[in-house]
Amino acid sequence: MENRQCVGTSLISEAPAPRRRRLVRRLLLAALAGSLATGAVLVLLPAEPQRHRPARPPAAGPQSRPREQALTAVTYGVPAALPGLTALIGRQERLVRERPKDAVAWAVLGSAYVERGRRAGDAADYPRAERALKTSLDVRGARNTGALDGLAALALARRDFPAAKGYAEQAHKAAPKRWSAYPALIDAYTGLGDYEKARAALDKLLALRTDAAARPAVMARAAAVYRDRGWREDAVAQLTDAAAAARTPAERAAWLAGVGQLAWERGDLPEALRHFEAALRLDADQRAAVAGRARTLAALDRTSEALAAYRAAVAHRPRPEDLLELGELYESLGQPGAAEESYARMREAVARSVAGGVDEELLIGRFEADHGDPWEAVERLEEEWRRQPGIEVADALGWALHRAGDDRQALTYAAVATDKAKGGGVRSALYAYHLGVIEAELERTGPARRHLQEALRINPYFSPLWVPLVREALRELGDVPDEPPPSE
Known part of the structure; x- marks a missing residue:
């Protein structure tokens, strides 16, 4: 029924006692983070302070266009091209050297660092972003919405949903009619498992008047909420409209990659591949599209192409x-x-x-559950659940408990991840698979069969490693009995 063989070793190996080694790890990681952050942060403050002046207008000419597109994107909270972000960062670094009291310049610099780190997958940009944004906040004060928006975006990039919620709520309180605080609020509430507040925030966002530059980002945020509620068609429609209304290739590529991801989640491989490749034609740096294309090629049994695509990713x-x-x-x-x-x-x-x-506790927990030490996964994910109890964490914790042998407790969390009343409306083949396996271990044959079949209906290609185990589990459960179910 169950594959408990572990390939590879634990992320955290060779430790005597779980709690002691956890403390040692934290100390080592803290020391590593401190040393890397200290070495990476650019010293931007000049020796002598200068009077605050408004930011100077951008220079005209063809060379400035990617940089100015990046400035617009960062200002509106939409995806930007990596070359433009690097050019924008260079300009802002020069600007804050000249004008250390320019709060706007610091906020733009910090937000550009966040976006470049997120897009390039380089977390070394995040300490730089934090310093720039907090400098902006120190210069202007607590009602500095640009810095607060940037700090909320930084917290989301770091998967720190409580901090994101705090900064986004401060930004919203400082300027209630601004639309730009709402996307961060929605993501923070979702990460914390507060789906009612996420939906209420979306309703307020949709009721606001937003200009044409912001509208695609608003539609993309609506698509994310609709996807989490299981409203696939609405999510696809919103993201398709966002791609059509996008103003730059990088922005359009991001929304097309989102459409491709939705197609992948419902098992529509040709549609997923088409959108991922369209996104990459517009922006070769669109990392979600690179990985999505590789995943889709693997599902299509185009293994050599898939491996080459993954290696590129x-x-x-x-x-x-x-x-x-x-x-x-x-x-x-x-x-x-x-x-x-x-x-x-x-x-x-x-x-x-x-x-x-x-x-990275969620990812580490998932890895440990399947390829390392399941009890390590349980310990990490229980702490993560206490801090930010979203459905992703519920599913991962339930699976870790199952892998550790505690199926009764596992069922509690796996049920949360798939319970619409508790926010688990997203149609996830992985979540259905996890729930079905746990139910089978508890000899709940009927529900187990239904959920395993549901996993294959949602996406019969969701994992090259786990799909064969779904089919094996269904064979072991046997056919549905002919007799009618017992009455209540």
């Missing part, structure tokens, strides 16, 4: 989640050595990410 500043996917693809192909190499690189990527202040 993880060649430079790889995201830990992409390395985990690649490792599991190698496992499914019977290549444990290559899988372990990918997992080793994932550990390195996680360490870099944590050094930049990113909360």
Whole structure:
């Protein structure tokens, strides 16, 4: 019924006692984060302060266009092209050297660092962003909405939903009619498992008048909420409209990659591949599209192309989640050595990410549950659940408890992840698979069969490693009995 074999080793290996090694790890990670942040942060403050002056207008000419597109994108909270972001950062760094009391320049610099770090997968930009944004806040004070928006975006990039909520609520309180605080509020409430507040915030956002530059970002935010509620068609419509209304190639590529992801989640491989490739034609740096294309090629049994695409995705500043996917693809192909190499690189990527202040507990917990130490996963994910109890954490914690052998407790969390009344409206093949396996272990044969079948109906290609186990579990459960179900 169940595959409890572990490939690879724990992310945190060779430790005597779980709680003691946890403390040692925290101390080491804190020391690493401090040293990397200290070495990475650019010293921008000049020796002598100058009077505050408004930011100077951008220079005209063809060379300034990517930079000015990035400035507009950062201002409106929409995706920007990496070359434009780098050019914008260079300009803002010069500006704050000249004008250290220019709060707007500091806020733009910090927000550009956040966006570049997020897009490039480089968490080393996050300590720089934090310093710039907090400098802006110190210069202007607590009602500095630009800095507060940037800090909320930084907290979201670091998966710190309580901090994101705090900054976004401050920004909203300072200027209640501004639309730009709402997307961060929605994401923060979602990460904290407060789905009613997320939907209420979306309703308020949609009721506001937003200009044409902001409208695609608003539609994309609506699509995310609709997807979480299980409203697939509405989510696709919103993201398609956002892509059509986008003003730059990078922005349009981001929304097309989102449409591709929705197609992937419902198992529509040709549609997913079409949108991922369209996104990459517009913006070759669109990392979600690179990984999505690789995932889709693997599902289409175009294995050589898939491996080449994954290698391209993880060649430079790889995201830990992409390395985990690649490792599991190698496992499914019977290549444990290559899988372990990918997992080793994932550990390195996680360490870099944590050094930049990113909360990687969810990803580490998932890895440990399937490929390492399940009790390590339980310990981490229980703490994560106490801090930010979203449905992703509920699913991961339920699965970790199952892998550790505590199926009764596991069922509690797996049910939360799939319960619409508790926010689990998203149609996830992985969540349905986890719930079905846990129910089968508890000899709840009927519900187990239904949920395993549902996993394959939602997306019969959701994982090259786990789909064969779904089919094996269904074979073990046998056919549905002919007799009618017992009456209440």
